[in-house]
Amino acid sequence: MSRKKKIVFIIIAFILAFSIIGISGTIWYFRGLGAPEYSGVETIASLEKEVKISRDKWGIPHFFAENESDLYKAVGYDHAANHLFKMTLFNKLLNGELSATIAAQSKEQRENFIKADLFMRALDIPGKSLKIYNKSPKELKNVYLAYMDGINEYIKKHK
Secondary structure: OOHHHHHHHHHHHHHHHHHHHHHHHHHHHHOOOOOOOOOOOOOOOOOOOOOEEEEOOOOOEEEEOOOHHHHHHHHHHHHHHHHHHHHHHHHHHHOOOHHHOOOOOOHHHHHHHHHHHHHHHHHOHHHHHHHHHHHOOHHHHHHHHHHHHHHHHHHHHOO
């Protein structure tokens, strides 16, 4: 396969993968499984102080917190509440595990998923991300960890 064909193939594979993610997320959302709850009170056990989230008429969240750690935990929790399906699929895509997640409809499609997975594994995005994390200042690491804590708390609470 020529270099030009490989590049076209990779572009098509990415378009296909992102289209599947978008279509799956849309179907999941409109079936009511992903409809978020925008009213009421949600308790996040690990917060030190109260965090308020208000949404404007377009559903955009606005966070009000007394400290950064609570702010990022609440943002992570809210992202998980509203985007966990997409976050999970992107995680699989970036780790080169999409072919094990999405059922292929044909042998050709399965081979394309595997090729895309091999490409993503060659990029080693998780490894590069870990290097960036390890070189990050402590303050930024605390932001990452608080955000992940919020995501993980949502997942544990809504199993």
